[in-house]
């Protein structure tokens with residue numbers, strides 16, 4: 058990057074979800090890599106690198122970034138964006154100029170090593186990590202857990218990096234300076250993840266320009282540079298300076314890796330900053346020097362948002378973005394006892410970068426009530442990827458938005474060694490660092506990462522009774538059942554799924570927190586029944602419905618209620634992805650008997666997102682056996698999924714029929730009245746002063762799911778904390794204008810066609826044919842009805858699309874389906890009977906979710 062180059066928001070240009078195809082997906086034969094496996098014809102286990110979960114995650118990243126690029130000024134930044142997944146994080150890099158060499162070469166090496174696969178689409182390509190782990194040099198080279206850089210470099214195979222230019226090798230082996238552009242992008246992305254995309258949108262996206270400028274070297278080893286935030290709006294500038302200084306300071310230090318950072322109050326903020334040579338002598342009383350040397354004094358002021366920093370000559374030994382993000386996210390910095398196996402270089406880095414936090418955390422740890430036996434944050438071996446998703450989810454979850462907390466690798470290692478962090482400590486430590494957090498963190502908000510007790514050696518869940526009822530997430534049983542030594546050491550395994558990690562970052566969800574409405578009253582009643590009567594009169598309880606409408610909330614509520622009402626029960630809650638990961642790990646470690654013993658001896662098994670099993674055959678079979686054994690012994694089983702069991706087409710009849718043998722409850726999106734009560738409740742909890750009209754307007758505008766409502770409220774809350782003024786209707790409209798627009802899903806005729814064909818197993822060609830067979834004509838009529846309802850297309854256009862029919866055919870179809878709906882007819886389609894209203898709901902949910 059040239060000195061003085063400006064960088065706009067990171068991201069990609071287009072949402073290419075539909076066009077993405079895998080062009081290269083080498084099976085990861087790397088030891089310890091595959092998390093998801095399948096069996097080949099010879100019965101051998103293979104990795105399944107391109108899973109639905111992977112794709113979904115990638116899409117999520119693209120969508121999230123895409124939301125930001127809507128504001129990317131093309132004339133200022135005309136290069137194509139190129140998202141690259143490295144070390145579990147998605148980096149957005151230009152495909153030409155700036156960083157292409159490094160990005161492409163890094164990618165080719167990672168692919169060669171079988172640690173990544175490439176996806177491509179018309180306008181962009183991306184690299185996807187084949188697993189959730191940190192793709193580090195050492196794991197590329199030695200296929201094993203990261204070791205010290207010197208060891209990795211020593212054992213590098215020349216073949217691996219053959220053809221890669223020196224710059225890429227240097228990047229891989231941590232000998233290259235971190236690229237200016239890359240670092241700045243990493244910084245911005247870390248910022249987004251720390252504060253959530255909606256807040257970033259509101260505060261930074263269009264109002265702040267980041268500029269990293271190289272200036273003359275201060276010493277022979279360091280090149281100086283400075284980060285300038287240009288903010289035109291004076292109010293915003295002052296507010297950001299007041300509220301975001303610590304966060305920006307931390308991110309600048311972590312992502313831009315300055316060994317010395319100078320903060321200067323600058324009245325010319327928002328104007329061009331002179332490129333005068335920066336030397337330490339420029340430091341004034343207003344400036345702060347933070348040294349990576351732990352012996353140096355650490356002090357900060359809240360006086361500026363300009364960071365002058367030297368670029369490092371060496372790429373940091375840990376991924377700067379990952380560390381920044383994880384540091385901001387987990388808040389797991391309590392103990393200062395380093396793990397014995399912690400590499401020395403980590404110690405040094407952590408002692409300096411996390412020193413201030415550790416000081417706060419030590420204070421928190423000494424607080425009365427900081428109970429070390431409280432439910433803890435077992436992040437011992439969380440792969441960076443897990444943390445990433447927790448971060449991304451926080452953008453949508455107001456509860457987790459409040460937790461831009463820190464877990465340095467040091468802290469993680471400390472936790473691995475058995476140190477624990479109580480929820481309130483984590484909140485306290487976060488609040489101490491971020492003024493916004495301290496404002497937002499209510500007494501009930503706690504960092505809440507995992508309580509499923511996994512033994513790091515056994516790699517299977519271990520029974521553990523909660524010592525703190527206000528915390529804990531998924532697994533618990535009576536103390537007497539905790540016969541494993543691992544039970545006393547909470548350490549989340551590396552194979553914990555990203556999804557679950559994300560969910561675990563939220564605050565505990567109770568059944569009583571759910572606002573009851575027509576969409577969830579049956580499900581809630583069934584959930585209470587499961588808790589009240591053990592065993593319940595039905596088994597399993599299967600809850601299904603669209604995203605973000607409270608299925609996980611119900612499941613977690615059941616888990617917590619069960620534990621409260623029946624403290625002797627061994628209750629285990631996890632996602633299907635976690636189950637798969639545990640199984641894979643057990644297979645790898647040859648500890649299947651132990652795995653089976655643990656899973657088949659629980660009293661209640663609660664599995665979230667069971668639709669995940671639809672894609673993984675080997676795990677499906679294992680789950681079938683687990684399920685059967687538990688059901689036969691009358692143990693409670695509760696499952697959630699995004700669709701009816703019959704629509705889990707690959708699951709197999711054995712599991713589908715078992716799922717259907719208990720009680721199936723559909724959870725529906727809340728209606729207007731329920732949404733109104735939800736926003737009222739959540740706004741009151743946040744302590745946001747919002748007018749009744751504004752709340753009603755929000756409830757009316759954001760209809761698809763509760764997450765949208767939460768996101769909207771979160772924006773309003775942030776504005777409220779900024780301005781300290783009551784949020785009225787006009788303000789709410791103004792603040793949420795973009796969000797409202799983005800929530801509108803544009804449905805195309807092809808979307809409808811695809812949804813119909815998928816649900817009924819009809820081919821598009823048949824749908825457009827002249828066939829009048831009922832199996833084709835009824836889906837066609839439904840498609841036309843949906844097209845009228847959800848698109849702006851005229852009758853003629855719709856008729857043309859579905860086989861060149863004229864407009865009267867479409868009108869007749871619309872009328873016919875309307876009649877079916879009025880008479881609440883039953884249809885037999887796609888091999889099953891449907892109630893027309895239920896069918897419409899299913900179609901619309903799938904259409905809007907697609």
Ligand SMILES: Nc1ncnc2c1ncn2[C@@H]1O[C@H](COP(=O)(O)OP(=O)(O)OP(=O)(O)O)[C@@H](O)[C@H]1O
Nearest residue numbers: 570571572603604605606607608609610735763764
């Ligand atoms: N009826 C409700 N009352 C209050 N909060 C709700 C309600 N329904 C959902 N929520 C909140 O909405 C958010 C999303 O819910 P949850 O994570 O349970 O969705 P989900 O259906 O499991 O979604 P996914 O399928 O994506 O996992 C949570 O914060 C939850 O507390």
